[in-house]
Amino acid sequence: MYNKKNPKRGGSPKALAVSIDKITKPIFGRRGFADGAIVKDWKVIVGAHLSDHSAPERITYPLNETTAGTLHLRIENGGLGLELQHLQPQLIERINGYFGFHAVAHIKITQGPLPKRPASSPKPPPPLSIDDQATVADSLNGVQDADLNQALQALGQAVVGLRKSEKA
Numbered sequence: 001m002y003n004k005k006n007p008k009r010g011g012s013p014k015a016l017a018v019s020i021d022k023i024t025k026p027i028f029g030r031r032g033f034a035d036g037a038i039v040k041d042w043k044v045i046v047g048a049h050l051s052d053h054s055a056p057e058r059i060t061y062p063l064n065e066t067t068a069g070t071l072h073l074r075i076e077n078g079g080l081g082l083e084l085q086h087l088q089p090q091l092i093e094r095i096n097g098y099f100g101f102h103a104v105a106h107i108k109i110t111q112g113p114l115p116k117r118p119a120s121s122p123k124p125p126p127p128l129s130i131d132d133q134a135t136v137a138d139s140l141n142g143v144q145d146a147d148l149n150q151a152l153q154a155l156g157q158a159v160v161g162l163r164k165s166e167k168a
Contacts, residue, residue, distance in 0.1 A: 038071075038095070045098045046091060053080050055114050059104065068105035071095065074112055081109050132160050 038059070043051035054075045061069040075081055084091065088107050095104045128136075136156040143149040 037099070041098070045094055050080075050084075050091075053077065053114070054084070057110070067102045069103060070106040070108050071104045072108050072110065074110050074114060076111070076114050078111055081111060084109055126161055126165055128157055128161055128164075132164075133157065136160060 038045065038056050042054075042056060045051075046054070054073055057072040057074050059069040059071050061067070073084070075084065084107070091107060092104050096102055136153055139156065140149055140152050143152060
């Protein structure tokens, strides 16, 4: 029961991402990652090949500075280390471009085992029957914009496919 003297604790429901950010921010902060974006988005920043064989460990900054840091990068084989030495200017440019400021000035490469990653990606939903495809298409008859219609149709087919796979 709600009481003005003793209001309900916690307030309204919040997205899980908000709670996780509160938990992970201090952990990432100790390792030089402001919000962990470089870890979460490493594949987007450097591409699939490099992200499969490397992992950012931490960023260290000069005393009383928050720019021009050193990214400590772990790689799994020495051959990649030589390649990264040659690609270092481009890699630094991509990282700084991603963050929008001069976050990294140097990269320190360490060879060693990478953290374990999930073994497989989620299975794609099964293909829809012709009836299900027609149902999704019929529900979008009122959408005039062709690009929006196509995007909504893909989304609708994915949702219907996922629901069918959950029931199976």
